[in-house]
Amino acid sequence: MPELPEVETVCRQLRAAIKGKRIRAARVLDEKIGKPGDTAGRIILDVERQGKWLRIRLEGGQALEFHLRMTGRFLRLEEKGVPPHARFLFSFPGENIFLVDPRRFATLSLVEGKNRRPGADALLELDAGALRKKAESRKTAIKAFMLDQKVLAGMGNIYACEALYRSGIDPRRPCRGLSPAEWKRLSRSIRFIFKEAISMRGTSISDWRDLYGRKGDFQNRLRVYGSAGAKCRRCGGEIARIVVGGRGTYYCPGCQV
Numbered sequence: 001m002p003e004l005p006e007v008e009t010v011c012r013q014l015r016a017a018i019k020g021k022r023i024r025a026a027r028v029l030d031e032k033i034g035k036p037g038d039t040a041g042r043i044i045l046d047v048e049r050q051g052k053w054l055r056i057r058l059e060g061g062q063a064l065e066f067h068l069r070m071t072g073r074f075l076r077l078e079e080k081g082v083p084p085h086a087r088f089l090f091s092f093p094g095e096n097i098f099l100v101d102p103r104r105f106a107t108l109s110l111v112e113g114k115n116r117r118p119g120a121d122a123l124l125e126l127d128a129g130a131l132r133k134k135a136e137s138r139k140t141a142i143k144a145f146m147l148d149q150k151v152l153a154g155m156g157n158i159y160a161c162e163a164l165y166r167s168g169i170d171p172r173r174p175c176r177g178l179s180p181a182e183w184k185r186l187s188r189s190i191r192f193i194f195k196e197a198i199s200m201r202g203t204s205i206s207d208w209r210d211l212y213g214r215k216g217d218f219q220n221r222l223r224v225y226g227s228a229g230a231k232c233r234r235c236g237g238e239i240a241r242i243v244v245g246g247r248g249t250y251y252c253p254g255c256q257v
């Protein structure tokens with residue numbers, strides 16, 4: 001599932017590719033995605049991300065708002081032809097940009113451009129003090145708390161596991177029991193991992209591809225996610241898989257306390 005670094009990757013690539021251009025045609029190819037109306041002829045002012053939401057701002061104040069959900073991605077093609085599982089098409093002179101989504105959970109709607117989704121962005125608005133305050137009244141495990149999109153919009157399972165490992169924090173710990181120093185350490189780890197993953201265009205362990213159909217590279221930097229039974233690079237212990245808040249969770253019992 002695309003998480004913050006993958007959505008940020010495609011956001012930057014779309015911005016570079018289509019900002020300032022006039023949409024020649026915009027067509028829904030699969031009605032399950034939503035009913036965005038006809039936006040042909042409008043100029044794209046910018047492409048923005050909040051959490052896992054992607055917004056293409058149009059002249060006139062509205063925006064096309066996408067959520068990629070499980071398997072959604074964008075694909076730019078210069079040649080003619082429609083790729084498999086295409087659900088939506090933007091066309092510009094000389095290039096077509098498709099939303100491709102094999103599992104068909106991605107959504108699209110036309111919204112007022114100023115509207116924001118609830119939840120502070122997990123990278124741009126990350127704040128250790130605010131997180132600690134929000135956690136005070138909660139009994140959930142830190143890992144489940146991190147995945148709450150109203151708390152850390154854009155956080156997902158892979159990067160939550162990796163950030164907790166980097167911070168040395170056990171994913172089962174009650175979130176309200178973390179010390180101020182641990183919140184700072186966790187916030188620094190989240191920021192570090194997101195920035196690195198964005199610079200490597202995300203994690204392609206299953207079907208993630210960028211706007212140009214290329215895999216990301218961050219799967220080569222994962223330390224715990226998907227590595228049950230492997231040796232921990234820090235303490236030599238064995239990486240374990242457990243379930244926290246209903247989600248598969250990878251961690252090192254030796255050095256995450």
Ligand SMILES: [Zn+2]
Pocket residue numbers: 232233234235236237252253254255256
């Ligand atoms: Zn370890």
